Amino acid sequence: MAVTNNNNTEFIRKTFLKLTENYIQHGATLKDLKSITRTIDNMKNGTNRSFKKKVLLMLFVLLLCGIFNRYFNTIIKMFQETRCLLPNNYLVWEFTRSISNCDYCRDVKAPLILPNLTREEFRPYAYSSRPMIVKDAIRDWPARDAYTLEFFRDLYEQVEGAYESVEEECQFLRFKSDFANLREVFAMSEARALHREGEDPWYVGWKNCHPRILDGMKRFYSVPHFLPDDAEIPCSNYIFMGYEEGAVMHLDYISRLMWQAQIIGTKTWIVAPTPECDSECTSFKFTVDAADIVLLDTRIWYHSTHIENGNLSLTITSEYG
Ligand SMILES: O=C(O)CCC(=O)C(=O)O
Ligand SMILES: [Fe+2]
Secondary structure (H helix, E strand, O other): OHHHHHHHHHHHHHHHHHHHHHHHHOOOOHHHHHHOOOEOHHHOOOOOOOHHHHHHHHHHHHHHHHHHOOOOOOHHHHHHOHHHHOOOOHHHHHHHOOOOOOOOOOOOOOOEEEOOOOHHHHHHHOOOOOOEEEOOOOOOOOHHHHOOHHHHHHHHHHOOOHHHHHHHOOOEEOOOOOOOOHHHHHOOOHHHHOOOOOOOOOEEEEEEOOHHHHHHHHOOOOOOOOOOOOOOOOOOEEEEEEOOEOOOOEOOEOOOEEEEEEEEOOEEEEEEOOHHHOOOOOOEEEEEOOOOEEEEOOOOOEEEEEOOOOOOEEEEEEEEO
16 A cells, blocks of 8 residues: 555656656746746745644755755755745645646536626636636726726835835746846836837736735725625735736646736636646636636646737736635
8 A cells, every 4th residue: 555655656746747847848947937836825934734744845845955956066055045945946836736636627628608797696606626707707997997017116116115015925926027026027118018019028927915005906906796705815916917928837836716807908828737637638728808807726727828919918816715
């Protein structure tokens, strides 16, 4: 029995490693994989992990650090690489996530398309891992006119400590862009912001968690009206905006289901099952139009995004569960 378990673990380990290698061979770097993945809020304190698990994880991370830092001269230097000691390592997430039984993806070949619906009508679909699009769900949101790069720049400039909140408690995702932080995003030239010919494309995401930033945003959007009223919904949110290439294929290490409202433009998603379900399930592609909401379990559906035709996409994302 123990031998079988060991064999299974070894098989799974190799499968995840192979998948990660594939992404890397297709142009993704480890930095990319780490920089496109959303994390859970309490990851730094690891409040939901047992002590034993933490110790095992640390040992495992140290092992990985050993591998990735093999070019460093001394073991001491390895300990100085604190980023690697934090469990925000894509490979660690891959190794530690639980294995799915494929029920969630069997026979799923497209998102379920729902018309704009009431909470009551949505009840049978709530908490499902099935990818879903609710059409025209944010038709009336003022955010569709209000949210622009300038809106967020003005908001962040007005609120003391706002930039620091992104650096320290929230998250900044640069994807393939060359921006180190949100301040740099807001400082880009107008020509680049508008994606004028000859300018480098850009695509970024960031988490808003400063109470005054959230206050400044909330007049313009609301939690999707159809979500169950007993659902747990964090008050923080993410903005994803930019042009062309979005996120490369990844899973998110978050604790709930994801909803994303398409405020400006359209976005193409590719979703793929976890590798253990490759033989039973398929990947597929879909487009989310302006005013739609997409619902996806980004913990078990691999996902990547792309913005077609040189248009701008701006979305707001949060979780429910
Ligand atoms: O919107 C995107 O481009 C990526 C979003 C994503 O990866 C997520 O919400 O988990
Ligand atoms: Fe994601």
